[in-house]
Amino acid sequence: MLKKADCSGIFVFVEIQDHERVLEGALEMLTRARELADRLNEKLYALVMALGADEYLDEIETYGPDAIIYCSDPGLKHYNSEIFPEMFEHLVKEYRPSILLVPSTEAGNDLAPRMSHRFHTGLTAHCTSLEIIDSEEYGENLLLMKRPAFSGNMVASILCPETRPQVATVQPGVFGREPAGKRDGAERIALDFTFDAGTLRVSQEAAPVRWDRCSVSLEQADVIIAGGRGLLQKENFELLDELAAMLGGEVGATRVPVFNDWCDEGRMIGQTGKTVRPRLYIGFGISGQIQHTTSIIDSEIIVSVNIDDRAPVNEISDYVIHEDAGRFLRLFIEKLRNERVTFACR
């Protein structure tokens, strides 16, 4: 177990996505972590483990870490739940950070709880906010972690006062991404890959089979055009694509369209872990079950189009249009076509 007084610094797991780019959520975390490190007056470390980690270092450096600890090896091409935690465990023991930040992704959600266990420390998952506070009761310079609770109807504020590191996973899309201003550049620390592959207990048997999931990221979208049961038919749902294209947005759905096979499961908003924060969200024929509404609540502007005057989603909408969703959708597309507008969102 690490002693609180011995610990200093922030570790950020900079995950590489599809072994070809830095995960946007990792850059968002680096942005926020830079602010937290400045507030604490402690060092910020970016950790990169990948097939060819070197190619990402320049980009990562623009986000202002004080140091980048990196390792390149074919064995690191994909996240591995036996290799990465062991490497992180050694690094955490060596550098003793007081905070470990991990993106809330498949890899991150495997790494973070293992770190939590090995250091007998707390984990706060799916954080929507991170700040440094001084608490009379619990101490100074603590990481205050906020996350949704009770299916998103509450926000819980959590501290990890004594044990270290304080571990948090953060949803991609929560923080903005902003390269740091002029800084001195990061110390680059290269590691040798020393993991003994013979100790792996989960082994690959055959070549993997690729599965092409819907590649859009709803979490990153600036405009979301969503459809629900009230659209009544697949034909109507498919019009959402056209409107989304006109507004530079992505199509989202509630459970019903997915269930009815009007669209791919990847479009569904309202399952665990997917929150969106577009500038504009328009819901067509969506009544607003809690799981969906709490996932969209951070949208800047919410418009709901529904034949049901008392649809729950109206309570959280900025604009309510009491019309048949399919018909209004057609009309709106027609109007927009005549307007020849462009969209402001990038």
Next chain:
Amino acid sequence: MTDKEMNILVCVKQVPDSHKAKIDRKTGVLLRTADDSVMNPDDAHAIELAVSLKERYGASVVAMTMGPEHATDVLYEACALGADHAVLVSDARFAGSDSYVTGKILARSIKHLGDYDLIITGVEAIDGSTASVGYHIAEYLDIPLVRQINKIDIAQGHARLERLYGHEYQQVKVKLPFVMCADKETNEVRFPTLSDISRCYEKHIHRLSMENIGGKEEEYGLAGSPTIVVSSESFSHSRAREKIEGTPEEKADHLIHELKRHDILKY
């Protein structure tokens, strides 16, 4: 095919039923109905996975939960779905435990009960969990953990699994024992028969307390938890709720106007 019957243990949790939650229309605040509790949805998928393996290979399935006395409801439900044995891990000193401590309690309980070939948990609990309890168990018992399982075959002390990772279905092999996590992607939960439901209340509940699993009081409960919830706020849903009036055409025009005003649309 394994010679002896497999031993499978499933961890289940009782949670408040958030699907029944309503939001007060005036204030936008959550109205919590008292005592509407259900089995955590992911955990039902875990039981289903265990029972389907039992049907294929022959196994004894233990359902275990950590909670107060009324958590026996989920144990009865697990038995109606096909679990053979039920264990309640309960102790006033466990109250307020966070995920790390809960994982430790469950892992110690499992160790106390004996050896298992498979341990299955749900991925995540709907009442604000960290999706980490399965991990704490796997780490404590020093066994592998596999998620997102599409297919599973068991033979000669090994499991061959097809699991989804990223954009790939990987074919992997793991030696028993290990931990598996299930959720709605894993399977569809069966409907128990009426006779299963009526019989399940006859199941004996084996009870474990701190004395059984060992450890010191200060390791458990609120005091033993590394994290603490310092406050909980209702999410306020205050929005303009402006109802756009007029003919459908007028409404569309008005909406376009508003989107321009908000700088979403430009000429």
